[in-house]
Amino acid sequence: MSDIPETRRSLVLRRRPSGEPRREDFSLVEEPMPAPGEGEVLTRTILLSIDPYMRGRLSDRPSYAPSIALGEVMTGESVGEVLASGDPAFSPGDLVVGARGWQTHTLSPAGVLTPVAREKDIPLGAWLGVLGMPGTTAYSGMKDIGQPKAGETVVVSAASGPVGAVAGQLARRAGARVVGIAGGPEKCVWVQEKFGFDDCVDHHAANLADSLALACPNGIDVYFENVGGVVQEIVFRMLNVHARVVMCGMVAQYNEATFPRGPNLGFVVGRRVRIEGLLVGDHPERFAEWRALAAPWVRDGSLRFRQTVMDGLDAAPEALRLVLRGGNFGKMLVRVGPDPA
Amino acid sequence: MSDIPETRRSLVLRRRPSGEPRREDFSLVEEPMPAPGEGEVLTRTILLSIDPYMRGRLSDRPSYAPSIALGEVMTGESVGEVLASGDPAFSPGDLVVGARGWQTHTLSPAGVLTPVAREKDIPLGAWLGVLGMPGTTAYSGMKDIGQPKAGETVVVSAASGPVGAVAGQLARRAGARVVGIAGGPEKCVWVQEKFGFDDCVDHHAANLADSLALACPNGIDVYFENVGGVVQEIVFRMLNVHARVVMCGMVAQYNEATFPRGPNLGFVVGRRVRIEGLLVGDHPERFAEWRALAAPWVRDGSLRFRQTVMDGLDAAPEALRLVLRGGNFGKMLVRVGPDPA
16 A cells, blocks of 8 residues: 555646657646545546557547547556545555556546556566456457357457457367467567467568468458558458458547558358457457456466566657557557556 | 240450449450250349349459459359250249359259249248348348347448348347338338338438437447448447448448458447448358248248339449449349240
């Protein structure tokens, strides 16, 4: 349990980014530390989750992620330690996930917080990645849409990211041949050797279409889409009859002011493809379900993950910029405070 | 029962059409009448079904409809009368559906034929339209993909066609608000007044987007897609969260040598849309299911349909040309022989 400082710091949106988000798009605001009222909990932020969907919140165009207003604290999930509680369910020293905000300390309604255990085999960051929203997204996408079967070929883009890594490992567990797409040889080696994908193709390579054709000699039955753009184009041409496409994200275009045209959809009729959008928030029951299912796999090391940690609240905008251009390697986290003693 | 002539005539593919199919792309071949071997049935063609998918068979590019070879008889479903049978299940004078070929007389394996009743309340053409492949396609599309619910808004393109008309009437039965899109005021009036759609918008009108917005004040929950092109573009912008798109066809591009780019698919993620291709042949059990369900509705007049009949085998290529440009009104049929006495 820590002492409570007199002030807290928050990053608020100063202007809407044009293209990549930058530190100058945010202001650092210092204010007196709030005290929790009844049913509220004050936490100090330990780790902040940085995710591609956040770009949508910075823009005022329609997106699945509602915009935040100018002058508002940027939202984002974190792992924190309770400092003071106005709710009997939480006590100082408890570790929780679910507080939202790019800030050193967060006041939250108790109802949004989930207690997490202190366990030596589950690092705190895992509750924001493999066991958190990204892992649950992969789980829901594969369970509700992709439904890979033994012997099928599954392709996952952004395969070294926290969603892709879980999506691919789940497809492997289902007995599918799993091919990742990732940016650069270092990530590709990791995806194959550490995450256990059958193959991984570098989307920076000159002949992505040829490499992917080599890696998927029987075509593609399930595509877990995280990126869009040219990768989408190439994968769609290889989809088999009755293929399923889990549309999780199209991060390649999140910084763009206007969106390029997409594929002609004639193939959807011809090959009876199912293309379906996924927002994990539509399936709230999947979060606890996934934590219960996957925590043992994290403990026994059979579900692998990786994280990149940047340091200090101030680094959050740069962390987001990197996530949007594939500059992270695994789950991107920002360390705002020390782990509990 | 009719006498058996000494020869039969068939239309065979002479060259692959460039753009719209024409009569000159086919040759009329006369040959001695075949006799049925064991398990075979000889029928005379009464009505021939003309459907948009046939354009794919004339092309050598990949399509859901496999190509026919140059010199081969063009395929197409028909209603016919048995003239001679090598199978105990059929006798001369029986009426059947399922023989395939642009020809005056067809030799078929008995297994592909379905007997149809002579009923005054069900005209023979209905077995090729409302109760045949197009009706079953609409049924399967709504049952397996669209799943309209009471209070939802359903939009159907090519609403006066045999698939669209059934799709819309099924959505009405499910309690949805149903808006058709059709070509020209005459078709629109028919779609509303005879097929009972709540509204119908003319896609030739200058302000299709505005008209559709007026007709769908609550957005669109289900889109039954038959046409593609500009109509698809406009409808997709109006899809609600969790909308379903039944991708049945994109007839607007079937004559094109190259396909235009399509919509950027970012909205599929944002609005969690499901877009799914349909080929009724994937659901063979739906045919008998639909005939059993819908025949009573045809008899009691509660399921409405319309057909256009052109005259003579020679007219088949022109009938197909018209279907591909919306020149039909309802189910397109070609009369090859007289109704049975």
